Amino acid sequence: xxxxxxDDPTSPVQRERRTRILDATIAxxxxxxxxxxxxxxVAEQADVALGTLYRYFPSKIHLLVSALGRExxxxxxxxxxxxxxxxxxxxxxxHVLNRLTRGLQDDQHLTEALTRAFMFADRSARQEIQGVGQxxxxxxxxxxxxxxxxxxxxRAIARxxxxxxxxALMAWVNGRSSAEETSAHMERAVRxxxx
Amino acid sequence: xxxxxxDDPTSPVQRERRTRILDATIAxxxxxxxxxxxxxxVAEQADVALGTLYRYFPSKIHLLVSALGRExxxxxxxxxxxxxxxxxxxxxxxHVLNRLTRGLQDDQHLTEALTRAFMFADRSARQEIQGVGQxxxxxxxxxxxxxxxxxxxxRAIARxxxxxxxxALMAWVNGRSSAEETSAHMERAVRxxxx
DNA sequence: GCCATGATAGGAACACGTTCCACTTCGAGA
DNA sequence: TCTCGAAGTGGAACGTGTTCCTATCATGGC
Numbered sequence: 088x089x090x091x092x093x094d095d096p097t098s099p100v101q102r103e104r105r106t107r108i109l110d111a112t113i114a115x116x117x118x119x120x121x122x123x124x125x126x127x128x129v130a131e132q133a134d135v136a137l138g139t140l141y142r143y144f145p146s147k148i149h150l151l152v153s154a155l156g157r158e159x160x161x162x163x164x165x166x167x168x169x170x171x172x173x174x175x176x177x178x179x180x181x182h183v184l185n186r187l188t189r190g191l192q193d194d195q196h197l198t199e200a201l202t203r204a205f206m207f208a209d210r211s212a213r214q215e216i217q218g219v220g221q222x223x224x225x226x227x228x229x230x231x232x233x234x235x236x237x238x239x240x241x242r243a244i245a246r247x248x249x250x251x252x253x254x255a256l257m258a259w260v261n262g263r264s265s266a267e268e269t270s271a272h273m274e275r276a277v278r279x280x281x282x
Numbered sequence: 283x284x285x286x287x288x289d290d291p292t293s294p295v296q297r298e299r300r301t302r303i304l305d306a307t308i309a310x311x312x313x314x315x316x317x318x319x320x321x322x323x324v325a326e327q328a329d330v331a332l333g334t335l336y337r338y339f340p341s342k343i344h345l346l347v348s349a350l351g352r353e354x355x356x357x358x359x360x361x362x363x364x365x366x367x368x369x370x371x372x373x374x375x376x377h378v379l380n381r382l383t384r385g386l387q388d389d390q391h392l393t394e395a396l397t398r399a400f401m402f403a404d405r406s407a408r409q410e411i412q413g414v415g416q417x418x419x420x421x422x423x424x425x426x427x428x429x430x431x432x433x434x435x436x437r438a439i440a441r442x443x444x445x446x447x448x449x450a451l452m453a454w455v456n457g458r459s460s461a462e463e464t465s466a467h468m469e470r471a472v473r474x475x476x477x
Numbered sequence: 478g479c480c481a482t483g484a485t486a487g488g489a490a491c492a493c494g495t496t497c498c499a500c501t502t503c504g505a506g507a
Numbered sequence: 508t509c510t511c512g513a514a515g516t517g518g519a520a521c522g523t524g525t526t527c528c529t530a531t532c533a534t535g536g537c
Contacts, residue, residue, distance in 0.1 A: 098534095101484090120438075126524060136486045138527085147524065200402075206401035207317075209394075210457045217458055246342050247446055247471045254445035262405045263412060276442045293504095296514090321494060331516045333497085342494065 089096055105143055107133040112154045117201035124151060124200055145211070151204030154214040158201070159222040162187060171230045177228040177281045184252055187226075191256065192266055199260045204255060223249045231281070246281055251276040284402060300338055302328040307349045310394035319395055341404070342350060346399030347410040354417040355397070366425045371420040372476045374425040379447055379468055382421075386451065387461055394455045401452060423471045426476070439475055 097105070111132040115124045126147055130140040144150035167182065173179035191198040208216050227245035228237035237245070252273060259269040292300070306327040310319045319343055325335040339345035361378065368374035386393040403411050422440035423432035432440070447468060454464040 100533095122523095125522095136488090137525090139485055141525075142484080145525095157489085203404065203409060207396065207398060208456065210455075213457055218457060220458075243467065243470050244474065246467070247474060250449035250471075251442055253449060257401070261403065261411065262408055263415075265311070272438065272441070275424045275438050276445075279439065279442060295503095299515095317493095320492095331493090331518090333517085334515055336495075337514075340495095 092102060104133070104135060104139070106252045108135060108140060108143055108150070109154050109157055113158075113197065113232070116154070117194050117197040120196040121151075121200040121203050123196070126150075135273055148204050148208045149212050151201055152208055152212050152219065155201040155205055155217050156215060156222070159219055159226075162190065163226055166226060167229070170233050173282075175236050176231045177277050179233070180227055180248060180277050180281060181274055182228055184248075184277070185270065187252075188256070188270065188273070192259070194251075195260070196255065202253070202256050202260050205253070220246075220249065223252075247280055248277060287348070299328070299330060299334070303330060303338055304352055306351050308353075308392065308396050311346070311349070312389050312392045315391040316346075316395040316398050317318050318391070320346075342423055343399050343403045344407050344410060346396055347403055347407050347414065350396040350400055351414050352353060352412060353416070354414055354421075357385065358417050358421055361421060363422070368425075370476075371426045372472050373427070375422055375443060375472050375476060376469055378421055378425045379443075379472070380465065382447075383451070383465065383468070387454070390455070393451065397448070397451050400448070415441075415444065418447075442475055443472060 108129065111129050112124055115128060115132065124147065126140060127137060129150070130137045140150075144153060166186070171179045171182055173182050191201075205216065205219065224245045226241055226249055228241050230235065230240070231241055231245065255264070255269045255272050256275075258264045258272075259266060264272065303324065306324050307319055307455060310323060320341065321335060324345070325332045328335070335345075339348060360470070367375050368373045379423065386396075400411065400414065401476055419437055419440045422443055424438050426432065426436055426440065450459070450464045450467050450471075453467075454461060455457045459467065
């Protein structure tokens, strides 16, 4: 107990297990959405015992929100490399949102699984949810002020836009609005808030 | 089949059963939140067989979203009677939101149950969700333009505000923001959109 | 090399949403 | 009043998320 041999409590083997689990989650979600992500199936496909899966992710919701977090981290890293095109704040923010939206709308099942998990999550997944929210705000504020640090006001605006984006995504996933309506709604919201 | 004796397919007894079921749902939700609303318990408390409960509401989600709809209808009716106070659009909209928010924040368990059900709902509950969304938009547009009919632009703005409100409510329910932060975030969003 | 300890495997068991079935009750039309 | 179909009852059964238990395995310290 007193001797900590390693700062990082996870060994390479464990990191690789975690990756396998998240990969299996994404694959199953892409294939059949939220319902297809069954804990027994994830465990089997990741070649891991059910108990081990639960040791890594304490619930299905944690698992799916963590998967969403990994996807967002990838998107964030990809967008951090080259600057967002566009002349105005609204243009750049819309570009980021369109990129995120398109990436998701190409895979409706995956989107449905990740969105619903995010929406359904309760306090126990607070940390994971907060991580996803911060990534979203980070991507949006970077589009608003490339290269500069964002003010509190900027972050509040980004959060509003993120809220609307999530709601719009949910409406799309639930078949209440088409892809066109969704992006129109988003652009209108961005135009309203960023002016 | 050819003879329809009654426009309304539900008898008074059935309406009363439906009311009992929704009452039991609200009571259980107030008491212990989403998890406490168990279908067997609802059926028992409403003095109805489990199969009958499922005949009235095809899933727990439908049940809870319908309960939310009934609450919103009540709020809508209550607010339709006397005009919303406030000099500007933003003032009146904030008033409506505060009223809705306070009504919900007084009962955190109920809010958690209804919000999470609304968020988790899938396409099969599309109709119920849409009803709730329309009620929210109706309450907001009435605050924006008392006595007048709302334009498409008005409705789009109201929808944006409704989106942010739901997201803020979710953040509050999940313990990611305090009641004060929630209302501050809401007021800021309204100020951004309505100017 | 050997041991202690934590991680993993394998699988049974439990809870709750959901489905199904056999039977009963109710109410409208002949 | 009788009959018939729809609605309701009571309860068994099933699926999937979650928990738990025991045996096995791997690893770091002696």
